[in-house]
Amino acid sequence: MQAFRGRTGSSPRTQSGPAPAPFSCHTDDHTKHVQPIRLPAMQQNLNYVYPQIFWVDGCTNLSTSGPSESSIAPFPPPVPDRKRKPRSNREGNSIGFLVVSLLILLSLTGVGLSMFQIFRLEKELTELRESASTEHIPPALEKLIGEKSESVKKEERKAAHLTGNPMQQDLPLEWEPISGHAFTAGIQYRNQGLVINETGLYFVYSNVLFRGSACSSQVLTHVVYKKNPASPGSQVLMEDKKINYCTNQKMWARKSYLGALFKLREMDSLHVNVSKIALVNFEESKTFFGLFKL
Structure with missing residues (x-):
């Protein structure tokens, strides 16, 4: 930067000698x-x-x-600020509005999904009521029932069906547990009776066919009873008696059927007794004994 030189008059003066002294007063x-x-x-x-x-x-x-x-030159203007300018309030307001809009949109979406689920459930309930009134099972309910039945099938059903055994020796009646139509599932056949291994409700049934070649005055008796090691003696569950079952000297036949629902305890054993073994027809379709758990 060069220093300002003084003037002695209205026009500058050039000298060949030494440089003039600086301006002074x-x-x-x-x-x-x-x-x-x-x-x-x-x-x-x-x-x-x-x-x-x-x-x-x-x-x-x-x-x-x-x-x-x-x-004299004026004082220079201030140096412009080169720092980054802060965000304006308008930009901040725009971001806040965007966030609030997104939150509102999410809330409306959740409400819409909830309403859709409610409408769908109401529709299914209406179809179920209509099917119940018309005795028609909708596919969804039919599938549910099928799955439940399959699970029940997987669980062993407690039941037994015994058929007559012609090789009778003594009372109570002896039965065939495995041949022909006979079977046992979850129920044990022991000592001429069916042994319960789980307390619950059971339907018990027994059918005996009596037949003879001549009439007699003997009373025909058919009894189903139970025993338990914890209780002395026996308890009659069902009983049937027949009199005057024939009117002439010709051959005759009479059927006696017993069936009812009972609550049986664990270790109960059920047996069948008759008045006379010789009058019983032991064909498997005519004399049988069984039960099943509900």
């Missing part, structure tokens, strides 16, 4: 000098071009002996 024998102001190195490195700035010592009469006020 004489007031009370004090010499005033015009000195350049050096900007800091940091500001000089900026791309902004600053005009030359001069600092002038005070003089009593600048209009006559020093440079005019118009010759």
Whole structure:
């Protein structure tokens, strides 16, 4: 930066001799000098071009002996702030509005899904009621019933069906547990009776066919009873008696059927007794005994 040179008149003067002294004014024998102001190195490195700035010592009469006020460059404008400007309030408001809109949209979506599920359940309930009134099972309920029946099939059903045994020796009646139509499932056949291994409700039935070649006055008796090791004696569950079962001397036949529902305990054993073994027809389709658990 170059220092400002003083003037002695309205036009500059060029001398061949030594350089003229700097501009000065004489007031009370004090010499005033015009000195350049050096900007800091940091500001000089900026791309902004600053005009030359001069600092002038005070003089009593600048209009006559020093440079005019118009010759002094004004103070430079402030350096623009190069920092990143903060986000405006409008941008913040836009982001907040977007977040609130998304939350409202999610809430409406959840409500819509809930209403759809409610409508679907109401529709299925209406179809179920209509099917119940018309005795028609809808496919969904039929599938559910099928799955339940399959699970029941997997669980062993407690039941037994015994058929007559012609090789009778003594009362109570002896039975065939495995041949022909006879079977046992979850029920044990032991000592001429069926043994219960689980307490519950059971339907018990027994059928005996009596036949003879001549009439007699003997009473035909058919009894189903139970025993338990924890209780002494026996208890009659069902009984049937027949009298006057024939009117002439010809052959005759009479059927006696017993069946009822009972609550049986574990270790109960059920047996069948008759008045006379010789009058019993032991064909498997005519004399049988069984039960099943509900």
